[in-house]
Amino acid sequence: MTRLTKIRRSYALALIAMVALVAAACSGTSEDPGAGQVEVAHYYGSDLGQQGILDVNATFEAGEAVVSPIEHEAFKDQILVALAGGEPPDVFSYWAGARTQSVFENGHLQPITQVFDNADVWNNFPQALVDAGIHGGEPHLLPFGFHYVAFFYNPHVMEAAGVTSMPTNSQEFIAAAAQIAASGVKPIALGSMNRWPAQFWFDFLILRTAGPDYRAKLMSGEASYTDPQVVGAMELWKQLVDAGFFVDDANAYTWTDAADQVANGEAAMTLMGTWITGYWNGIGLEPVTDYDFFNFPVLDPAVENAALGPIDGWALSADAANPEGAMLLLEHYADPGNQLTWALEQGALPPNSNADTTQLNPVMAKALVEVGKADSYSFNYDLATPPPVAEVGLDMFQAFMDDPSGYADLLSSAQSDAQAAFAG
Amino acid sequence: MRPTTRWAILFMGPPILLFTAIVVVPTAMALRLSFTDANILGQTSQWIGFDNFVEAFTNEHVRKSIRITLVWTLFGALIPPALGLGIAMMLQANTRFAAIMKSALFVPISISLVVVGQVWIWIYQPGDGLINQMLGLVGLESLEEAWLANRSTALWAVFIAWAWQQAVLAMILYLAGLTSIPGELVEAARVDGAGQFQVFRQVIVPLLRPITTVVLSLIAINSLRNFDLVFAMTQGGPVRETETMPMLVWRILFRQHEQGLASAVSLILFAMTLVVIGGLTWWGRRGSYVD
Numbered sequence: 001m002t003r004l005t006k007i008r009r010s011y012a013l014a015l016i017a018m019v020a021l022v023a024a025a026c027s028g029t030s031e032d033p034g035a036g037q038v039e040v041a042h043y044y045g046s047d048l049g050q051q052g053i054l055d056v057n058a059t060f061e062a063g064e065a066v067v068s069p070i071e072h073e074a075f076k077d078q079i080l081v082a083l084a085g086g087e088p089p090d091v092f093s094y095w096a097g098a099r100t101q102s103v104f105e106n107g108h109l110q111p112i113t114q115v116f117d118n119a120d121v122w123n124n125f126p127q128a129l130v131d132a133g134i135h136g137g138e139p140h141l142l143p144f145g146f147h148y149v150a151f152f153y154n155p156h157v158m159e160a161a162g163v164t165s166m167p168t169n170s171q172e173f174i175a176a177a178a179q180i181a182a183s184g185v186k187p188i189a190l191g192s193m194n195r196w197p198a199q200f201w202f203d204f205l206i207l208r209t210a211g212p213d214y215r216a217k218l219m220s221g222e223a224s225y226t227d228p229q230v231v232g233a234m235e236l237w238k239q240l241v242d243a244g245f246f247v248d249d250a251n252a253y254t255w256t257d258a259a260d261q262v263a264n265g266e267a268a269m270t271l272m273g274t275w276i277t278g279y280w281n282g283i284g285l286e287p288v289t290d291y292d293f294f295n296f297p298v299l300d301p302a303v304e305n306a307a308l309g310p311i312d313g314w315a316l317s318a319d320a321a322n323p324e325g326a327m328l329l330l331e332h333y334a335d336p337g338n339q340l341t342w343a344l345e346q347g348a349l350p351p352n353s354n355a356d357t358t359q360l361n362p363v364m365a366k367a368l369v370e371v372g373k374a375d376s377y378s379f380n381y382d383l384a385t386p387p388p389v390a391e392v393g394l395d396m397f398q399a400f401m402d403d404p405s406g407y408a409d410l411l412s413s414a415q416s417d418a419q420a421a422f423a424g
Numbered sequence: 425m426r427p428t429t430r431w432a433i434l435f436m437g438p439p440i441l442l443f444t445a446i447v448v449v450p451t452a453m454a455l456r457l458s459f460t461d462a463n464i465l466g467q468t469s470q471w472i473g474f475d476n477f478v479e480a481f482t483n484e485h486v487r488k489s490i491r492i493t494l495v496w497t498l499f500g501a502l503i504p505p506a507l508g509l510g511i512a513m514m515l516q517a518n519t520r521f522a523a524i525m526k527s528a529l530f531v532p533i534s535i536s537l538v539v540v541g542q543v544w545i546w547i548y549q550p551g552d553g554l555i556n557q558m559l560g561l562v563g564l565e566s567l568e569e570a571w572l573a574n575r576s577t578a579l580w581a582v583f584i585a586w587a588w589q590q591a592v593l594a595m596i597l598y599l600a601g602l603t604s605i606p607g608e609l610v611e612a613a614r615v616d617g618a619g620q621f622q623v624f625r626q627v628i629v630p631l632l633r634p635i636t637t638v639v640l641s642l643i644a645i646n647s648l649r650n651f652d653l654v655f656a657m658t659q660g661g662p663v664r665e666t667e668t669m670p671m672l673v674w675r676i677l678f679r680q681h682e683q684g685l686a687s688a689v690s691l692i693l694f695a696m697t698l699v700v701i702g703g704l705t706w707w708g709r710r711g712s713y714v715d
Contacts, residue, residue, distance in 0.1 A: 077678040084464050102681070106465035193573070193661065251662045252550045252573030388680040399663040402575055421680070424461075 036063035042093035043075035049346025088317035090326040096132040096311035097383035104135040111138040119334035145348030147309035153269035166294035189267035191253035198397035199381035205233035208299040221422040225415040238404040278347025287363040307374035388421040457687035476688035489672040500647035508594020541656030544585035601635030637708025
């Protein structure tokens with residue numbers, strides 16, 4: 001046998017091996033369960049209810065939910081790549097509001113009217129939450145959990161500082177903060193390293209002084225960041241920072257760092273969503289005894305009481321490989337028992353009104369009552385304004401925490417950047 | 425066709441096809457996208473000519489990011505190679521201590537940049553971070569700082585973490601280069617009366633020029649494409665003070681969804697890389713003893 005023949009034979013063998021591999025791969029695909037398998041991607045990591053999703057999926061008998069949990073921040077990128085690449089999961093978790101609107105407008109979602117009809121979401125969910133799932137006149141997002149943003153505090157620290165009743169207006173709030181500071185503890189923890197935790201301050205200061213209607217205009221570009229309403233809100237925020245009420249170097253910490261500072265008594269409170277309760281429960285803190293919350297104080301009695309927070313939901317990809325199975329899974333997710341299972345694990349509130357809320361811990365039950373008492377419910381900043389504009393504001397909040405004295409310049413530069421972002 | 429030509433096609437074809445598929449085609453696609461208003465989520469896009477490039481060069485965030493990247497590359501080309509060469513000179517002796525130190529110093533290069541970032545986040549942590557604790561121990565509490573949150577220290581804090589790893593890369597290459605220098609040349613220089621510094625400057629440094637070109641090229645490429653470490657440590661913050669160009673591209677694409685502008689900035693970065701690497705190659709060949 002010549003050398004060339006040997007080489008040819010080797011190539012032939014390699015080719016046969018490759019064909020065999022491809023054939024094996026194809027046969028593997030054909031053995032997949034097919035219609036019963038639903039691909040699910042979500043952003044709930046271990047500190048945000050991952051186990052709850054596993055528990056809910058374990059009871060999905062109509063098929064099999066194949067889950068890819070993705071780290072919360074990484075999810076924001078990966079889902080865009082999957083959607084743009086035309087290979088999205090069948091079902092994915094997403095944030096209600098401007099983010100879902102952006103994905104919907106670009107044709108990446110399909111309606112889930114069947115789910116809303118079969119699970120009677122129309123009547124079983126509060127109207128505000130049903131509306132949050134409607135885009136283009138049709139349901140596109142199934143609400144799975146919602147949150148309430150408030151001041152979560154450490155009762156032991158409050159007691160040690162002599163703060164016996166929680167503040168309800170700005171004077172009481174400033175007095176309480178001063179009392180806590182005098183006891184040697186920082187009144188307010190904030191971890192704005194990832195920018196978004198600072199947004200709740202901006203949200204509430206605008207909502208409580210200018211009201212939800214003005215804020216909606218600001219979020220849609222009809223109002224300006226240089227308006228007196230925004231300037232006034234930032235001035236209030238600056239006064240609180242200047243008074244030394246915030247922890248030093250807020251931009252060095254994450255939201256969990258801030259939660260830890262409150263938990264271990266380095267700070268008294270943090271303005272955060274109810275998901276912080278899931279985190280605290282996970283590290284062994286007891287509701288009411290070790291943590292509780294009070295509402296953001298009234299700043300202007302003439303302004304309506306708006307509740308604030310995100311709504312987490314599930315969306316169905318336009319390019320879903322298994323839309324029928326996905327619809328069944330979404331119906332499973334709409335079930336009150338399943339919503340409660342996950343809510344208890346994550347520290348969320350279940351949107352389905354038939355969920356047995358007596359199982360919620362006293363702090364979460366109180367949050368549910370407060371949402372019910374609110375005149376309106378608003379999305380937090382980065383879900384209320386289009387994603388490119390949200391980037392502008394989130395940068396501004398972090399810059400503000402770095403140097404509050406320059407807020408006037410920050411606002412005028414935010415206005416020109418936001419205008420450009422709205423113009424697209 | 426001659427047999428040698430056939431063999432050349434057989435062996436060169438697959439790599440050329442692969443290179444075309446993973447480099448030429450994506451670059452061409454990026455070039456096309458850079459002239460459109462493409463949105464990462466959008467299904468269609470419009471041709472907008474040079475608008476994205478005009479936007480890139482007039483946008484203050486892009487200009488700042490270019491500045492940060494150039495400063496990083498400049499200091500990257502100075503500090504890690506100098507440190508690497510210094511350590512390599514110290515460790516070139518064939519002693520037991522040098523062998524142990526070499527093994528220990530190889531560790532940073534074997535760690536992923538994300539892990540390096542996590543380690544350095546702890547080192548820089550305000551309060552109980554290593555640096556602040558050490559400052560506290562020696563009575564310099566007044567110098568304690570939130571190194572990664574302070575706008576004037578964040579960039580240098582991340583740079584030091586990166587330089588720590590790159591210095592090891594330079595050291596490894598210089599160690600290899602030093603072993604290739606004939607001992608007779610050094611001996612001859614000494615016989616001619618050259619001192620330690622003169623031997624280093626007149627013999628070792630010129631003979632290491634090809635290695636230095638490789639070191640500088642690798643470090644320049646690592647500077648210009650620096651993403652992992654910045655992402656792990658600061659995500660470009662605080663207030664965009666550590667936003668290198670790859671970070672900026674990520675942000676424009678995934679946070680602002682502007683694929684066209686992100687492609688234009690990527691191409692500017694690509695052009696910068698070509699200029700830097702071209703310049704280094706020219707410099708390396710210009711005075712190379714090998715040539």
